[in-house]
Amino acid sequence: MKRVYNFSAGPAVLPEEVLKEAADEMLDYRGSGMSVMEMSHRSKVYDEIIKDAEKDLRTLMNIPSNYKVLFLQGGAHMQFAQVPMNLMRNRKAGYIVTGQWATRAYKEAQKFGEAVELASSKDKTFSYIPDCSDLPITDDMDYIYICENNTIYGTVFHELPNTKGHILVSDQSSCFLSKPVDVTKYGIIYAGAQKNVGPAGTVIVIIREDLIPDEVTTHVLPGTPTMLMYKTQADNDSLYNTPPTYGIYMCGKVFKWLLKNGGLEAIYKKNVEKANMLYDYLDNSKLFTGTVVKKDRSLMNVPFIVDPKVITNDEERAEMEAKFIKESKAAGLENLKGHRSVGGMRASIYNAMPKEGVIALINFMKKFEEENLK
Ligand SMILES: *Cc1c(COP(=O)(O)O)cnc(C)c1O
Numbered sequence: 001m002k003r004v005y006n007f008s009a010g011p012a013v014l015p016e017e018v019l020k021e022a023a024d025e026m027l028d029y030r031g032s033g034m035s036v037m038e039m040s041h042r043s044k045v046y047d048e049i050i051k052d053a054e055k056d057l058r059t060l061m062n063i064p065s066n067y068k069v070l071f072l073q074g075g076a077h078m079q080f081a082q083v084p085m086n087l088m089r090n091r092k093a094g095y096i097v098t099g100q101w102a103t104r105a106y107k108e109a110q111k112f113g114e115a116v117e118l119a120s121s122k123d124k125t126f127s128y129i130p131d132c133s134d135l136p137i138t139d140d141m142d143y144i145y146i147c148e149n150n151t152i153y154g155t156v157f158h159e160l161p162n163t164k165g166h167i168l169v170s171d172q173s174s175c176f177l178s179k180p181v182d183v184t185k186y187g188i189i190y191a192g193a194q195k196n197v198g199p200a201g202t203v204i205v206i207i208r209e210d211l212i213p214d215e216v217t218t219h220v221l222p223g224t225p226t227m228l229m230y231k232t233q234a235d236n237d238s239l240y241n242t243p244p245t246y247g248i249y250m251c252g253k254v255f256k257w258l259l260k261n262g263g264l265e266a267i268y269k270k271n272v273e274k275a276n277m278l279y280d281y282l283d284n285s286k287l288f289t290g291t292v293v294k295k296d297r298s299l300m301n302v303p304f305i306v307d308p309k310v311i312t313n314d315e316e317r318a319e320m321e322a323k324f325i326k327e328s329k330a331a332g333l334e335n336l337k338g339h340r341s342v343g344g345m346r347a348s349i350y351n352a353m354p355k356e357g358v359i360a361l362i363n364f365m366k367k368f369e370e371e372n373l374k
Contacts, residue, residue, distance in 0.1 A: 053252030
């Protein structure tokens, strides 16, 4: 068996230990005689799996009791709609547009009410986080929306925006559980599992209880499907219908892996160390350069390019990048190609990427630099 270092932005690397455990339990989950995939979501044994997952997530993130944890489906994209459908009581919300996912959320919200762009970093290809200390927020805005870590562009809100007392909704898909967070600062945190916590198919929503609208009185959109009302799943512990059972099981295992390894403080330290190594190398490289304003750099997604100051010809530069991607793949470093919308390269170094993987990448880049820099 050969495992590569997988720098994919998502679905992404999972802890090897977790995968092995799942493999061991594949045919017979702890004496049940069946795989978790084959199990009723109403069974006692599955109930323990989902309850444990919730309990461990609450411990990891120190989630207060007035917040619900929901395991849903439909990916982050479904939340782009579900958030406004449930929260737009005044039919108005503020969006901070810092990349492709924030743009999609902002556009989706326009179907349900007035989505106001409060700030944007589009002018410089989303390479920074705009100043959010004094945004033009009006009293009637139901919430302020951010995409906290921009998976494609590699920026992150190191500091949360000043929402002027309004509810903050955050898409944490690509930074979920990468560092300790103060949940009380948010109305909703949501995250698609496939970036940092599990297989695709599960989305985790952490929502303050008082924001869950009653289906008749305060619900925004008449005709909202039952499945898209937070209340439906909140009242049924995410078991109104069949949840993504196997995905939740895998997320639960990752939560236990994090707890066993010292929780979010410990993983944060490791993430800072990994990211610093890579950024330090990029800052000193004669061939490669990062694309993001230093103060807004993500710990999870590191985009970089061949420096246009070194290779000025666009075609030559594109050739050099293609060569890098091809040769890195041959060296067991997978999925370093940048997002199709921006090109270049991107190394996603989520929780489960071992430090050794980052070192291997840096060593490969050094070697490539030596061989290709004239
Ligand atoms: C990947 C990603 C999305 C899209 O997720 P889907 O599960 O494909 O809907 C949205 N937001 C962020 C921050 C992401 O990284």
